[in-house]
Amino acid sequence: MTDITTLYSLSISARATLNMHSLNNEGGEGNQIQTRMVNIVDAEGVLHNVNAISGDMYKHIQAEHLFHIARENRKIPLSLGAAQFNANRINADPGFIERTSGMSDADTLDELLRSCAVSDMEGILVTEGKRSLPRKSVIEFGWIVGVPEKVQTDSYFHVKYVNEGRTKTQDSRSAESDSGANLGQNIFHRPASSGIYAIVCHLEVARIGFNEITQRYAIPLEDRQQRARALLESTLYTFLQPNGAMRSTQAPHIVNLEGVVTISTAPTPAPTVSPLKASYREEILAIQERLTPITGESVQVFVFNDLAGLTEIMGWCIANTQPYEIALREA
DSSP: OOOOSSSSSSEEEEEEEEEEEEEOEEEETEEEEEOOOEEOOOOOOOOOEEEOOHHHHHHHEEEEEEEEHHHHHHTTTTHHHHTTTOTTGGGOOHHHHHTTTTOHHHHHHHHHHOOOOHHHHHHHETTTTTTTTEEOSSSEEEEEEEEEEEEEEEEEEEEHHHHHHHHHHHHHTTTHHHTTTTTEEEEEEEEEEEEEEEEEEOOGGGGTEEEETTTTSSOOOHHHHHHHHHHHHHHHEEEEHOOOOOHHHHEEEEEEEEEEEEEESSSSSOOOOOOTTTTHHHHHHHHHHHHHHHHTTOEEEEESSSSHHHHHHHHHHHOOOOOOOOOOOOO
């Protein structure tokens, strides 16, 4: 890999082969759990209805990994809400609300960036103290979408059996037992999906600790680097362990993960192409080639063929890069 010193942004375009998972469902109707399905259009303009996992689900998985990493690293500050993995994050910290009472939005955002790394990187809308102050997330996930003709969802019969004799013995004096409410078999159906899924993810590493109102960083480079490493590490773990619904009995079989990591070392977007398109790798490499006369060597592309390859690339980025410093042009 080519040595680089700064990381402006990083993108991942990948195809994951997942078998027998039920990570994201829409709810239930009677005794039937409904899996999540979406309509998409392929590269030839043909409409398909396929199984999918929402970007919200993967973002929550990544945020939970970040929470565990930050909790173990004393150099990464957490608000009271974030330290408890409260979805309200810094909004659930009375100390922050008290400290920022009467502050301008710019100063409040500075205090947020200094006080809570999770709110900084995962984003939050500050609504306490009669405010409506947004902090945009620095990491984005698209829907994890089944590749047409390469994904299948089936519904499987399950039963919860209650031993009648045992129930009567244990609850012989119970009215509920006498009525037979807990006796017999509870029948239900669960979906499980298998196939190849397209994933896109983008990290704006340069925005870590950056106050968009003042156009300045609220924290020093050393702190930004600690957060950037935690962000990259949590992103890797999201692919290594995709948490979600029904994992206790339907943990996904991760057969393979292949794709492309692109990084930019200057204010150039790290390009992505949806892996719903079969030639996404070749197109990303072509984009890099055509960007070179415009931006020099600021965009680099790394291809991986399995989870070990992604781990190697992300591990190298964690160990050998630091966040890009957005320059402020003085008036």
